[in-house]
Amino acid sequence: MEDGNQENSSRSMEQLADISRGWKEGADLKKPVSAQLKRSISKPAQSDKAESQESKRANTCKPSNRRRPTETVIRSLSSNQLAEKYNLLVDKKNVIADHVQKKLEQEIDYARIEHELRVQALKYDIKKRQLDSLRP
Structure with a gap:
């Protein structure tokens, strides 16, 4: 053993x-x-x-247990339907492009106004220093 x-x-x-x-x-x-x-x-x-x-x-x-969709119907699109869908996409693209362009213009305007205000503030600062230097 x-x-x-x-x-x-x-x-x-x-x-x-x-x-x-x-x-x-x-x-x-x-x-x-x-x-x-x-x-x-x-x-x-x-x-x-x-x-x-x-x-x-x-x-x-055995039948498969996979659920098959019953409501989905695939149809071929006619050229008119394709043209309509393409036009919708182009319209959306144009709207987005316009929005982006307006936003960029607003940013440029904001930067220009901000620059003008800084220049004006510097001018006031120079005038203030000149007045302070004239006072005894």
């Missing part, structure tokens, strides 16, 4: 040693993981073939 336990423990120790060596070696990274399997996935046994055929049959018989 003890000999069987010793054999199992020695086997498990060897397996652990193999695993630890495998982690350290870079060459093992090039091998596919499935190469270490006892039974290759590419060559299934006869029972696996029967199971796969049954699963294929089962999948083809």
